[in-house]
Amino acid sequence: MARTFDIRKQTGFTALAITCFAVLYMPIVLLVVYSFNAGSSIAIWEGFSFRWYATAWDNDQVQAATIRSLVIACCASGIATFAAVLAALATTRTKPWKGQTLAFAMVNQPLMVPEIVTAVALLIFFAMIKVSTGYTGLGYLILAHSAFCIPFAYLPVRARLQGMDLTLEQAASDLYATPFQIFRRITLPQLFPGILAGAMLAFVISLDDVVITEFVKSAGQDTLPTYMLGQLRRVVTPEINAISTVLLAISVVMVIAFFFLSRVRK
């Protein structure tokens, strides 16, 4: 750009954004630092050591919980995003239809009810199914997580759809593209940032859930958050920091890989 006047600039926005990033990362830095604490405290520094990484590595319960959390989050965010994208296509950019508001309310309903309420209700409901079918696997947790992830995946997709231009699709339609072709070649690529945002949101929401999981889980189904909740009343050691740091490191590696991959592709 040759012009000196930057039309994208807004006074103070960059400063606010940087503050925002700083605030987001301050607690993270702290928790990484304390994962190397030699003492058994997450607040009192007693020297450097890898002791808590060793402890976490030896703790089967923590490991199993971490893997279970990731499995549930992957399944639930996948299912929720799939369902949410379809639902968003049905409820956006159409002529108003009977029951549209109802459908909208249904999709967003998990947002409106505090977790503890859904949790108690699900406990009662799922217990009935568990008793009558005898099946007590992870399916219940995945189903419950999918349900409360749907609105989180739905809203960004919907926001994206609403801002989308119809002309391209109309042009394609004029050129005799089939509805599926239009969707695959035009709608989906334009929609992609919304889908990605929705899936990521759903993933972290599932990863963080405590209350519903606590009530729905069966024997041997602790996730990382419920494992931590159990420790809340007693004592929290840097072991959790160590696990979090490992997860963080994995995600950072993934981000970097993603970044380079997308560079190569372009």
Place this chain on the structure above:
Amino acid sequence: MADDLSPARAARERRSRLLLLTPAMIILLLAASGPLLIVLIYSFLTPGDYGGVVWKFSWDAWFSVVAERDFFTDELSFADAHLSIFWRSVKLSLMTTVAALIFGFPTAYFIATRPKRSRDFWMLLIMIPFWTNLLIRTFAIMELIRAEGTVNMLLLWTGIIDEPIQMLFTEFSIMLGMVYVYLPLMILPIYASMERLDFSLVEAAYDLYATRWRVLRRVIFPLVRPGVIAGSILVFIPCLGAYVTPRVLGGGKNLMLGNLIELQFGQGRNWPLGAALSLSLLAIVMVALIFYVRAVGRDGEKAHG
């Protein structure tokens, strides 16, 4: 084009709409709306002696949401304990939403104005902190802002303050914690609609001698409004029912709605009251959502009109 639909096409459209909605509806019916019906029924039953319910109809739960009979004087009065907890929740949730907007909007804008290929990278940078568990992040915030914590130490060291500020266990710390937790819910939808912002419109406005503030207010903001509204709703509603943050950062001294409801399902052993309180919360949320549907609906009309 939309006006001359033949009946056959209309039917086909209806069918595909139904098909598109089915997966979401099945999941939601099984794991969200269905169970909610149980809650509704429970709110009209009698509490069991040790939690749970007895299948006997009663209005008591709904009655005690708003009114109470004083145990000591036997006088009937407003349940001011419940009402003040309701008020605190609404107030803090609104404040949190505004704060999240103040920080989230510029951040989304910042990301949306980066070169195209680094945007995903910035978005992921927003998401990374959320890969770490909510509880452990909340503990870290606690450590940062407590009386002997990092922030106070820094402030003391730089000489800005002479005495540690009590930030932890105040409404401020609850708000800070909630902004932190829900910030991506604000940033993501705003970004999703801002990412497509057509800057030629902005340029046109500048060519017409608009100031930066005017461009922001009259051009950019209206274009990303659906995202802003979606973000605000996504932040406001979970805040109302927040449980972990008030418990850990608020020090549990002052309850929010989520904690009050949990108390009824837990130590208080009054499930019907818990159910009735939840449905009251639902009512507040409905008001917020009606506002959302209206606002978005207006935008939709504009886009198509």
Place this chain on the structure above:
Amino acid sequence: MKRTILMSTAAAFLAAGAAHAEGVLNIYNWGNYTSPEMIEKFEKQYDVDVTITDYDSNDTALAKIKAGGHGFDIVVPSGTYVPIFISEGLLMESKPNEMENFVNMDPTWVDVEFDPGRNYTVPWQWGTVGVTVNTSVYGGDINTAAIFLDPPDELKGKINVVPEMMDIMSTTIYYVGGEQCTMDKEVLKKVRDTLVEAKKSWLSMDYGNIEKYAKGDLAAGVNWNGASLRSRLLNEAVAFGYPMTGYPVWMDNAAILADAQNPENAKLFLNFIMDPENAAMLSNFARYANGIKGSEAYLDPVMAQAPEVVVPDELKAAGVISKTCPPEAQKIYTAIWTELQK
């Protein structure tokens, strides 16, 4: 179709978890409360695979087990919840009193009100709810509930109270001269007024404050003895006081569930934890006393002589074993509790 795939994937997970279905035991217990060493020993000795699942409150555990379909064999409720579990028919009458290791039971804990003669339960850990005080901040008498109900000026604004409704209500009731589970209006009025007035001097109502006591963020508060012990290990000045007017004594107990799938392994386990050496392993991990005679010999020295664990003789009488209050009392207490936190 999609759901079938989902279900079968999930079923595969389940199958993977139960691969050694020959000998399994599912324990449902408080988080961070079960010694991994002890579990390992049990697994080796009996060739049983043990799974531990956590809960964070008695009420969650009760609600979950009542709903059914949970798959647990053993649960560890507090004494106040045992009668509820029994009356709801949730526990199996497993007769621990006829087991081999029952001879090791401390007689004090055999005829407890919540399970007379021990037909259902075996002690896990027991402890007291007292006050933790940083003696470098306040040098006066610490064996009083006034520490948090009528605090000296030095402590004001630096007090934490654990949000355990029944423990706080009971301690306050004893302080104003009432009895456990009282419904006396005069007493309860005093309780409410005392609490509402005292709350102004509290900083927080929170769990997990071991470090805050040690680091000086908190100077005093209501606390569990084991937690207070952990704080003292970090900071010598932290002491534990037993309110003279009365303090709650609690016990968590292991019991077999009525719908347990592995009752035989569960019985083996109950017998196993009544062995002094194994009980000591539990205590060394969780930092509370265990109610098994002879376990002292295996305790860490830091536990064996800790003033937080060994109640001084002159204060023993003030301890009141917590019992289950009637629902009417519970209702009034909840109202006062809500009023306090509004």
